[in-house]
Amino acid sequence: MxxxxxxxxxxxxxxxxxxxxxxxxxxxxxxxxxKTPEKRYVLLSFDVEPVDGELAVMDVLDVIYRTNTSATFFVTGEYAAEYPHMVKLMSGREIASHGYTHRKLTELDKISIEGELKSTRQLLKDLSGQEIIGFRAPYNIIDRRTLDILDDAGYSYDASMIGSWGFLYPEVPTTLGEIPVSSIFGIPLEDVVWLYYLRSPALYFSILKGKETEIESFLFHPHHIAQHKHQFEEFINYLKGHDVIFISHRGLTELDHGGL
Ligand SMILES: [Zn+2]
Incomplete structure (x- = not known):
């Protein structure tokens, strides 16, 4: 034995x-x-819709402006029409379009899509004084028709796609840039998934801190982030202490990266 x-x-x-x-x-x-990249660019973006109201957006702006951080606000036409003063407050940062009514563009005809994009772009331009060059589709759902309309209208970039979900999306016209939302193991790094469905703010912010590729693009909504304002600010300050460069989507398109 x-x-x-x-x-x-x-x-x-x-x-x-x-x-x-x-x-x-x-x-x-x-x-x-x-390999830790020589430069790490982080893009913070906020999709702003009527559900975000005023207070949550004020909370986000408070952190963004106090920490002097770049960001991009993808605003719907409906929000801009209801809260024009808030768009003016946001306009110290990049303003981009998120469509007018937040309907799925894949379910609309071409005339309706053009109407959504044109009216939103004009309203945001009038309120912010900025040329609107960027777009993110509602629900991150976009087809080739909308990409072609954006391209023909002279937009510089689309930011609708989820990184690593490329097989779900059409080819992007060569003259239009694409800045996809970052993901980890195929899970988008957007707050709805981590803060609303998974209810894991600690895990979410630690993943955001630890992502170390050259370009990371994170998607937030003010009404989710405002509930975790202190963790959000701590995450920004952590990255600032680690030589991360915060940059707007517009800023990234103006860098010479040889394709995004
Ligand atoms: Zn949205």
């Missing part, structure tokens, strides 16, 4: 040693292949 136990013990020991050596090798390979 002793011999058997002895053999089993030796066998187990070999397995444990094998697993340990494999883990060390995997960690070593990960360490050798992981």
């Amino acid at each position: 002793l011999k058997i136990y002895g053999e089993i013990f030796v066998h187990k020991d070999k397995i444990i040693s094998g697993i340990f050596i494999s883990l060390v090798l995997i960690l070593f390979l990960l360490f050798m292949t992981h």
